[in-house]
Amino acid sequence: METPTLASPRLAQRGRAAINFQAGIGIASARLLAQAERALADRGITADTLPEDMDARHDTVAHVIGDHPAFRLNTLLSEWRAKSHGPVARDAFEEQRDQLVPALHALDAGPSRLVEEPIPPLPSYWADTEFHRTEGGWDSSAYNGYVHGEILHKLMLAKMFPGDIFAQRRAAASAAPRRDYARILDMGASSGHYTVALAEIFPAARITGIDLSPRMLEHAARSGNARGQAWQLHVRPAEDTGLPAESFDLVTSFNLLHELPPPVIDAVFAETFRLLAPGGDMLMSDVPRFAELDRLTAWRFDHLAKWGGEPFWRASASMDLAAAATRAGFTGVTAGGIGTAPTFHPYLIQGRKPA
Numbered sequence: 459m460e461t462p463t464l465a466s467p468r469l470a471q472r473g474r475a476a477i478n479f480q481a482g483i484g485i486a487s488a489r490l491l492a493q494a495e496r497a498l499a500d501r502g503i504t505a506d507t508l509p510e511d512m513d514a515r516h517d518t519v520a521h522v523i524g525d526h527p528a529f530r531l532n533t534l535l536s537e538w539r540a541k542s543h544g545p546v547a548r549d550a551f552e553e554q555r556d557q558l559v560p561a562l563h564a565l566d567a568g569p570s571r572l573v574e575e576p577i578p579p580l581p582s583y584w585a586d587t588e589f590h591r592t593e594g595g596w597d598s599s600a601y602n603g604y605v606h607g608e609i610l611h612k613l614m615l616a617k618m619f620p621g622d623i624f625a626q627r628r629a630a631a632s633a634a635p636r637r638d639y640a641r642i643l644d645m646g647a648s649s650g651h652y653t654v655a656l657a658e659i660f661p662a663a664r665i666t667g668i669d670l671s672p673r674m675l676e677h678a679a680r681s682g683n684a685r686g687q688a689w690q691l692h693v694r695p696a697e698d699t700g701l702p703a704e705s706f707d708l709v710t711s712f713n714l715l716h717e718l719p720p721p722v723i724d725a726v727f728a729e730t731f732r733l734l735a736p737g738g739d740m741l742m743s744d745v746p747r748f749a750e751l752d753r754l755t756a757w758r759f760d761h762l763a764k765w766g767g768e769p770f771w772r773a774s775a776s777m778d779l780a781a782a783a784t785r786a787g788f789t790g791v792t793a794g795g796i797g798t799a800p801t802f803h804p805y806l807i808q809g810r811k812p813a
């Protein structure tokens with residue numbers, strides 16, 4: 459039988475228009491912020507004169523341009539978008555539910571699967587948080603993997619964020635020092651966008667993915683099946699996977715670490731070290747380190763993270779990930795952004811478990 463393809467989101471007119479409107483507001487909001495930053499510069503506040511402390515940076519910006527129309531409008535639109543983007547995407551799905559649900563279930567059968575096993579206790583920093591200000595968090599609705607992975611990522615975020623968000627995943631995976639890994643673990647695989655990049659770059663590898671969200675992993679399995687891939691997906695915490703020691707040659711993640719409190723990030727590096735076979739590679743990609751950005755760019759990330767419902771972004775972006783990886787036992791650790799100035803996103807940390 460021919461493998462069914464993942465129906466590219468075919469939303470109805472109203473849903474498409476609402477999503478496009480959200481993306482347009484996101485783009486307009488970024489332009490307003492740039493305008494507000496120019497007003498800040500006109501009043502003598504630049505990356506070089508902003509205070510070192512992040513709260514003091516916010517106070518300075520609020521004091522100097524808090525009443526500037528562009529900044530006030532950016533604040534209003536950011537708040538509106540933060541509250542409305544989730545419901546708008548969900549409504550767009552509901553409008554086409556009768557067509558989408560059968561198309562999605564047609565992709566349940568195939569070589570990729572969410573392994574049926576008891577779900578481990580979900581950590582409170584994950585279960586009790588409404589990430590991205592989506593009511594109910596990652597598992598807020600039965601088809602949230604599609605809503606988040608296809609509607610939000612492909613139709614909204616891909617238009618709003620600078621650069622190609624999928625090419626960034628391929629670039630991150632391509633930075634691994636070898637091409638012959640037999641066993642790869644994708645931590646925080648979510649709806650599978652980075653897993654797709656891994657499968658493209660390491661076609662011979664056996665890919666395992668873990669995440670805490672069954673709804674995201676269900677979609678990842680469908681995405682794998684649409685591509686004829688055989689991914690084994692598990693609901694497991696990255697900091698304590700329960701997977702056998704030394705069972706992977708590459709352990710990797712994309713945009714997982716900023717979702718975690720710093721002590722959990724340390725635990726993730728320790729677990730990665732345990733999971734790797736001697737000589738295996740660790741490759742983690744995430745948001746840039748605040749300490750390596752100019753102060754205005756770091757402030758902008760912190761501002762966006764606040765509206766974006768990212769409770770751990772500031773603490774994790776303030777952490778020295780190269781030091782954390784070295785503490786866990788990795789050797790030859792390197793870290794740095796591979797993107798363009800001034801953000802250099804994505805930021806990569808690599809290291810090897812000694813042979």
Ligand SMILES: C[S@@+](CC[C@H](N)C(=O)[O-])C[C@H]1O[C@@H](n2cnc3c(N)ncnc32)[C@H](O)[C@@H]1O
Nearest residue numbers: 646647648651652669670671695696712713717
């Ligand atoms: C920003 S998404 C990851 C994006 C994904 N790698 C991609 O390329 O699109 C973060 C994911 O990490 C998952 N997550 C958060 N904490 C986790 C943990 N402790 N262990 C495993 N997954 C976790 C979330 O459920 C979410 O699906």
